[in-house]
Amino acid sequence: xxxxxxxxxxEDGDTLILYFGIGNLQAIIAKxxxxxxxxxxxxxxxxxxxxxxxxxxxxAATKNSKKKxxxxxxxxxxxxxxxxxxxxxxxxxxxxxxxxxxxxxxxxGSVVCExxxxxxxxxxxxTRAISPSGRLYTYDFHKDRTLAAQKEFKEHRIESIVVxxxxxxxxxxxxxxxxxxxxxxxxxxxxxxxxxxxHAIRPAGGRICCFSPCIEQVQKTATALRxxxxxxxETKECLSESLEAKHVRxxxxxxxxxxxxxxxxxxLKIEGETEGSLTNNLHKLLGNTEELEREGSLDNNVPKVSLxxxxxxxxxxxxxxxxSEYTLVPIRTSxxxxxxxxxxxxxxxxxx
Numbered sequence: 001x002x003x004x005x006x007x008x009x010x011e012d013g014d015t016l017i018l019y020f021g022i023g024n025l026q027a028i029i030a031k032x033x034x035x036x037x038x039x040x041x042x043x044x045x046x047x048x049x050x051x052x053x054x055x056x057x058x059x060a061a062t063k064n065s066k067k068k069x070x071x072x073x074x075x076x077x078x079x080x081x082x083x084x085x086x087x088x089x090x091x092x093x094x095x096x097x098x099x100x101x102x103x104x105x106x107x108x109g110s111v112v113c114e115x116x117x118x119x120x121x122x123x124x125x126x127t128r129a130i131s132p133s134g135r136l137y138t139y140d141f142h143k144d145r146t147l148a149a150q151k152e153f154k155e156h157r158i159e160s161i162v163v164x165x166x167x168x169x170x171x172x173x174x175x176x177x178x179x180x181x182x183x184x185x186x187x188x189x190x191x192x193x194x195x196x197x198x199h200a201i202r203p204a205g206g207r208i209c210c211f212s213p214c215i216e217q218v219q220k221t222a223t224a225l226r227x228x229x230x231x232x233x234e235t236k237e238c239l240s241e242s243l244e245a246k247h248v249r250x251x252x253x254x255x256x257x258x259x260x261x262x263x264x265x266x267x268l269k270i271e272g273e274t275e276g277s278l279t280n281n282l283h284k285l286l287g288n289t290e291e292l293e294r295e296g297s298l299d300n301n302v303p304k305v306s307l308x309x310x311x312x313x314x315x316x317x318x319x320x321x322x323x324s325e326y327t328l329v330p331i332r333t334s335x336x337x338x339x340x341x342x343x344x345x346x347x348x349x350x351x352x
Contacts, residue, residue, distance in 0.1 A: 003128060006075065008053060009050065009051070009052060010050065010051055010052070013029065015076045016073045016074065016076060025080065026038065026071075026084055030048045032045065035060075040059060042059055042060050043059055043071065048073050053073060054075070056070055056073075057071060079125075085120065092121050092211070093121070095240045096211070103236075103344045104344075106130055106182060108132065110134045111130075113176060115183075115186065116139075117140035117164060118186065123138050137176060138162060139166070170192040174197070178201065181207070183197040185208070186210075190211075198228045205346065205347050207345070208346075210225075211341070213339070229348075231348055235343045
């Protein structure tokens with residue numbers, strides 16, 4: 001099995017992702033007669049081998065408990081690997097990775113230089129984008145991280161399109177001269193590697209991306225890019241926001257300023273209100289909800305309230321005892337915080 005080639009049946013030596021639930025995944029390599037212990041129980045690898053990817057597999061029965069745990073055996077993708085890989089460094093996630101692949105214009109046959117292999121999260125996404133005829137040159141300053149990445153590339157059978165080396169690209173460059181279509185830098189001082197990136201990119205031109213968590217790094221990198229002939233320098237920040245749309249049943253409120261009786265109604269008395277604050281206090285009738293969708297959610301029925309003015313200047317709201325279904329605007333439930341800035345630039349065509 002290769003991360004770049006899909007197949008349906010799990011075989012001995014294949015990588016698979018155990019899915020226990022949302023945000024709870026584990027990557028394993030299926031090996032005959034092997035066993036993986038989890039908090040849900042022990043999984044025998046022979047139970048995976050021969051099954052289809054996506055099947056539900058149960059843990060082995062024990063003498064002490066007849067209750068079995070289970071997991072789905074999923075085909076490994078770059079996205080699933082990002083969520084289940086062993087962290088050797090901080091990693092890039094799908095939001096940033098998708099923007100990087102798009103902005104660098106990666107496609108089958110592209111040659112890419114990556115400085116800062118780390119845990120290999122971006123590397124797997126890049127190999128999928130450039131396979132089968134592309135090539136990824138990825139470098140890391142730390143030898144142990146390089147060896148761990150090389151082992152994973154071999155296990156995932158993508159070593160044919162990945163060259164992984166231990167190298168200080170800020171001092172020694174990429175070892176590639178005018179052959180790369182794109183360069184990615186995830187370094188503490190990316191501006192030091194920009195001159196080497198310029199020499200690595202083809203004469204026909206190419207793209208570069210620098211990932212930096214601090215704006216001061218961005219400022220130095222942007223200056224280095226312009227000094228070295230890069231154009232169209234721009235910095236982007238990609239944040240992920242979760243939205244939730246709710247479909248609820250609420251009491252429909254009708255305005256009837258004529259004072260006529262609305263029939264059977266539910267009355268609510270609000271003390272000391274003035275006509276000018278009437279709109280604000282309708283929120284008390286609706287409850288603690290977000291704003292209603294401004295268009296298309298009130299089915300053509302404008303909410304109405306029956307209003308009468310008492311001698312004590314109190315306002316009474318007569319609301320029909322009826323309800324309607326409304327769709328609320330998406331509600332922000334969480335926003336993932338800042339991870340880093342992505343600075344992109346283009347090296348234009350230059351004659352030899």
